[in-house]
Amino acid sequence: MSLRSPLGRALGAGSAKEGVHHWWSQRLSAVALVPLSIWFVVSMLSLPSHDYAMVTAWMEQGWTPVFLILFVLTAAWHSHLGVRVVVEDYVHNSGTKSLALALVAFLHVVIAVAGVFAILKVAFGGAA
Amino acid sequence: MADRPLSPHLSVYRMYRYSVLTSITNRLTGVALSAGLIVLVYWLMAAAGGAKAYGRALGVLSSGALKVIFLILLAAFSYHLLAGIRHLIWDSGRGLERSQSQRSAWLIGIAGLLLFAGLAWWTCLHWTMAGAGGAR
Numbered sequence: 001m002s003l004r005s006p007l008g009r010a011l012g013a014g015s016a017k018e019g020v021h022h023w024w025s026q027r028l029s030a031v032a033l034v035p036l037s038i039w040f041v042v043s044m045l046s047l048p049s050h051d052y053a054m055v056t057a058w059m060e061q062g063w064t065p066v067f068l069i070l071f072v073l074t075a076a077w078h079s080h081l082g083v084r085v086v087v088e089d090y091v092h093n094s095g096t097k098s099l100a101l102a103l104v105a106f107l108h109v110v111i112a113v114a115g116v117f118a119i120l121k122v123a124f125g126g127a128a
Numbered sequence: 129m130a131d132r133p134l135s136p137h138l139s140v141y142r143m144y145r146y147s148v149l150t151s152i153t154n155r156l157t158g159v160a161l162s163a164g165l166i167v168l169v170y171w172l173m174a175a176a177g178g179a180k181a182y183g184r185a186l187g188v189l190s191s192g193a194l195k196v197i198f199l200i201l202l203a204a205f206s207y208h209l210l211a212g213i214r215h216l217i218w219d220s221g222r223g224l225e226r227s228q229s230q231r232s233a234w235l236i237g238i239a240g241l242l243l244f245a246g247l248a249w250w251t252c253l254h255w256t257m258a259g260a261g262g263a264r
Contacts, residue, residue: 027216027219030212030215030216031216033212034209034212034213037205037209038209041202041205041247045247045250045251045254050186050189051186052175052179052182052183052186055175055182056175059175072165072168072169072172075161075165075168076165079158079161079162079165082155082158082159082162083158083159083162086155086158086159111165111166111169114169114172114173115168115169115172117176118169118172118173118175118176119172119176121176122172122175122176
């Protein structure tokens with residue numbers, strides 16, 4: 001027995017294949033964040049000091065800016081997916097919910113853009 | 129909405145169950161880490177703003193309140209990392225039996241505490257070494 005409706009069978013469109021998108025993005029970003037977040041925390045704690053010269057020298061060298069950008073973007077994406085679900089679960093008024101979801105989205109875009117901008121600026125030596 | 133009858137939901141669950149505790153803790157630590165992203169971007173933007181701006185931000189970031197926040201973030205990171213790996217293992221279809229999931233709940237709780245203790249010790253080493261001059 002098929003569970004498809006007669007209309008669905010006639011249209012033959014099938015599912016939009018979007019059902020698992022949120023779930024899959026969250027897992028994918030989670031997998032990427034395991035090494036990236038460990039790298040970030042260990043790097044932070046390995047720096048001998050956190051004064052300006054030390055931090056900017058670290059941010060300029062080799063692969064650091066690349067991994068930092070990957071970390072900020074992946075963390076912002078993973079955070080957006082997570083906070084979004086929290087808002088969807090706990091904010092019940094539909095108007096407030098839409099507003100909160102929009103704010104959460106905007107805030108995460110700002111975090112991602114500001115983070116990448118700052119890293120590139122230091123890496124290209126514009127901050128001196 | 130308000131007039132419609134509700135089926136019993138939260139009140140029928142035993143809220144102290146390990147499954148409820150591990151789940152809500154994963155959520156809370158995730159939200160804490162999201163807030164931590166704001167601190168991260170504040171720090172990065174300060175570095176991009178030049179030596180003077182960075183010096184000012186470092187003053188804020190080495191304050192006592194921020195040190196408490198860093199320790200909270202390290203605790204959240206320790207738990208969320210391990211709980212996340214536990215979820216990824218579940219997604220592969222393994223460890224879903226009740227006995228296995230009870231064992232892994234204890235495992236991530238204890239390993240999370242140990243990881244946090246190690247990271248906190250490392251961080252405090254920084255703070256004592258840096259004295260007045262440095263911070264994370």
